[in-house]
Amino acid sequence: MDLFFWLSKLYEFIRFRFHRYPKFPLLHLPYLAIKQVIESMSVSERIKLSQTSKRMATFVRMKLPFYYVFIRDALSGLFMKDQNALLYCGREIHKFAEKYECLTKYDDARWVRVEYLFSMNNCENVKIEQCRLNLFDINTLIKYWILCQRDMFKNLTIRFEKQDIEFDWNVVLKDVAAEKLDNSSFLMPASIMTSSSYDWIAYGQGFASGLLAVVSTGYIGYLATKYIQKKKRDVMLVDLHTSNVVLQGARVVNNPSNMYAPLMITVAYEQRGVLQVKGDRTMTGTMYSTISGDLCFLGVTGSGFGNKIGTILVEGYYENQRFATLTWPILRGFAPNPILEFQSPYTKYLDIEAMSTKYERIMWSGTLDNTV
Amino acid sequence: MSCEEPTTSPTPENNITVVSSDGKEFLLDLKLTEQSETLARLISNFEYDRTDVKKDPVPLGNITSAQMQKIIEWLQHHRYYPKWEQNDIHYSTSFTFETWVEEYLNIPNNEMFELLNAANYLNIPRLFSTICRIMASRITGKSAEQIRTVLNIKTDVKNDVYTGIPIQEDSSSSEDGMSEISLSPSPPPI
Known part of the structure; x- marks a missing residue:
């Protein structure tokens, strides 16, 4: 009995190994038949x-x-x-x-390391929540993003797991050539070159809503974004939607309606990209992301x-x-x-x-x- | 799906003769041919359903006698089934089959291929759909490499999509794989 069993196994192995298994030459069917067979398959197949x-x-x-x-x-x-x-x-x-729209959302992103973010390529909108990145990681990410020759993402939203992270621009923008702006600084010189892709990086209080911004061209805030879109310039914008520059994730002091809106970092891609840090109620109220x-x-x-x-x-x-x-x-x-x-x-x-x-x-x- | 078979004996008036590619003649009840759109249309065009019309044998050059026997078995089983309806937008693929169907289609892939071709030629939608789903169910859980082997697909991808590892050319899964497909009633040599 055992001998017969092993012989049959050996026979099956030889048949499969040497491709003597009866085949179903799908491509030799008429087109409609091919289509029907494929439509009968599950998506994974x-x-x-x-x-x-x-x-x-x-x-x-x-x-x-x-x-x-x-x-x-x-x-x-x-x-x-x-x-x-x-x-x-x-x-x-x-x-x-x-x-x-296209969104990918990770509600529990504690597993995400900054190296994973480096591997993103042509991503549309990615939201990462409860991540364990720190400000040094964000700094690393920004530097990598600046120097990266490919388009990594259009929007990247990061929410931190820890509620008491103190957002320190000196850390986030360490070794990044940036200039602090105030509300009146609309025009910036394009003299500070950070990379071949980015003319200029600056940060400061935003124009419309108290933004802290890192901008690669001369404008900040929404006008800056629109202008840059119009001019088709590269832009990277770090936009903190509050005067309370602490990425606590739960409280925005000056905006009660956003009380439960965690702060996040949104990196939006416009030609090259826009990096924003802001509270977004609509985002936080969405349980599931939509890709269409x-x-x-x-x-x-x-x-x-x-x-x-x-x-x-x-x-x-x-x-x-x-x-x-x-x-x-x-x-x-x-x-x-x-x-x-x-x-x-x-x-x-x-x-x-x-x-x-x-x-x-x-x-x-x-x-x-x-x-x- | 229930099928109560009334006791009706076929009479020469309600039969037609079909001839397979190897010259074998089969007597087919007109009731059975209703499941095949090709045959039904042919009978309608030649008015073979009338008793006063001489019924010449219908040559089926693409179908062997073994396939025809298999198809007649299917037609007999589904003789009293309701007419097949096209799936609508709510259609979802099911891999659940009757026991009889599973036994009926428990045949090698190459025979399945021939049967699917025959079902396509005779336009028997129920059989056609069933074979498609059976075939789809057979490759469920298989890897891309195994699917390539079973479906005899020639590799034209140099590297794997995700791993980047070069894919080895499978010489036997080339187009000449058709030579292994037997169109005769006997199984292919293995």
Whole structure:
């Protein structure tokens, strides 16, 4: 019996090793049949299928029959919503939706180290909360961001876990060529060159709302941003939305409406980027982030950002510029229940259920009524 | 889905003859052909449903006798099933199948490929959809490399998307993999 068992195992091994296994040559089917087979696959299989070859990726690129994709665990969420959203696997996408937003949010980002942030590339909007970075890390990040030759992100929001961090510009802007501005300083000389990408860095009280700013060109505040957008100049703006320059995360003294709004650092990308530090109530009131529009769902990547945990990489284009966002950690303690508050008759949720440290499967919730 | 089979005996009037690519003739009940859009349209066009019309054998050059036998088995089983309806926007893929279907499609991948081609040619949507889902379920949980092997996809990616490790060219998963696919009733040599 044992001998027969091992012989059969050996036979299977040889068959598989030498590719004598009966195959299903998918690409030899008619196009509609290929499409039907691919549409029958789950999203995770489509992702893997698109990785098999470039030619296959073009077949996989098709509109999925759902409007909402929702991936979350108990702490973090990635919510994609758009009626024209195109979600598929591949390296490139075409734009269907006119307007969309993209946010990736990590509610529990205690695992994030500053090195992870370095690996961001073309990210749209990333929010990191409860992170354990300190001001030295922020300083390192700013310096890295200034010198980085690639576009790291458009918006980066960081909230700190510790509530009593004293925001010290001397630390945050250490070794960064910057100049303090006051409200009346609108025009700045472009004499201080910090890098090939940044003409100028300055900081000071903002124009409109008491901002502390680091600006690479001559203007600060909203006017500065608009001006810089118009001029298409690189800008990096650290914008602290309070006179209380302490990143406590919970209290904004001069603005009762923002009482529970943690302070955050937002790095917005405008041509090159805008770095802002501000309290934002609308952001803090959002439990789940929204990603919509043209998305390229690339699945879990084990390298780069969050490689120890596993992340989901989403790539897309924003105004013809490619971006990539990452979310984590869908792999731990995932709650498979979809959020129902957005449900509509045309809503289908895509949930990811993790069985181990490896990305396992994507589970649909909805009617499974096509049993043959 | 229930299917009560009434006791009806086929009569020569409500039969047509189809001829497979290897020349074997099969007698098909007209009721069965309703599941195949190709055959149903052909019967309608030639008015084979009328008793006073001479029914010539219908040649099916793309389908072997083994495939035809398999298809007739499917048609017989689904004889009294309700008409297949196209899935709407609420459609979601299910990998749950009847026991009979699982046994029926418990065949090697290459035979599945032939059957899918035949179902596509005869336009039997229920069978077509089922095979697609069965095939999709078979690659569930497989890695990209294994999928590449099973689906006989030629590698045109030099490096892995994420790891950057060069992907080794799989010589056997090239286009000539079709040579392993048998269009004959006998299984391919292994």
